[in-house]
Amino acid sequence: MGRSSCKMAIPIALVTVTTLAAMILTQASDPELTTDYYVNSTTDKTTVTSDYFTSEVFRGGITIPEGATVFTKRITSEPDSLPSLTGLGVSVAMIKYLPGGTNPHHTHPRGTEVLYVMEGKLTVGLVDTTNKLFTQVLSVGDVFVFPKGLVHYQINLGSKPVVAYISFSSSNPGTVxxxxxLFGSGIPDKVHKVAFKVDGHVVDKLQEPFNM
Structure with missing residues (x-):
């Protein structure tokens, strides 16, 4: 191959890599808006008022339903929440934990979570991709970051309720x-037995609460 061919190949390869990187980044984040804000196709934008950008979900704080120890109020871009958040790459939530209340291990596949403690003391945990566990006891005013997609949890080990305010780097971060x-989606028992190295009785016991 001559020098001219090599010179042409380098720009082509560079363009290809750049294009692929742009595609990956686009798929990994909220869609980019090409207008000031999102309005669905059935809404006349000239009729939009300040109510479209307002949510009263957090008014009055949080009352935990009977029988529960943790309750979450979310404001996301979902149609029944706050559609004006669509494409803005942000959403929020407020959580209240009674003593002993636990938000079990979960992930947010589409957004990083930033948690701010408003009342009480909250114990949190985060596991990275090397299987390293990070734990912390947070007091009022403390902030903790849970990177996008990583497994994490929160638990109130104190004797008083805890209230936390949360923001996400996605208008709809999702929760897994x-x-x-694992145990309520219908994954075959055989897969669980191989993965956890247990017999069928243990798998049945783990699935029982999710099959009611």
Whole structure:
């Protein structure tokens, strides 16, 4: 191959790599808006008022339903939440934990989570891709970051309720609850027995709460 051919191959390869990288980044984040804000095709934009950008979900704080120890209020871009968040790459939530209340291990596949403790003390945990566990006890005013897609949990080990405010780097970050996903989704027992190296009785016991 001559020098001119080599010179042509380098730019072509560079363009190819750059294009692939752009495609990956685009797929890994919220869609880019080409307007000031999102309005669905059935809405006349001239009729939009400030109510479209307002949510009253957090008014009055959080009341935990009877029988529960943890309860979450979310404001995302979902149609029944706050559609104006669509494409803005941000959403929020508020969680209240009674003593002993646990938000079990889960992930948010589409967004990083930033947690701010408003009341009480909260114990949190995070596991990275090398299987290293990071734990911390957070007090009022403390902030903790859970990177996108990594497994994490929160638990109130104190004697008083805890309230936390959370923001996400996605207008709809999603939540994958590991217990429910693993044992309530219909994954074959054989897969569980191989993965966890247990017999069928143990698998049945783990699946029982999710099959009611």
């Amino acid at each position: 609850s590991l217990p429910a996903t």
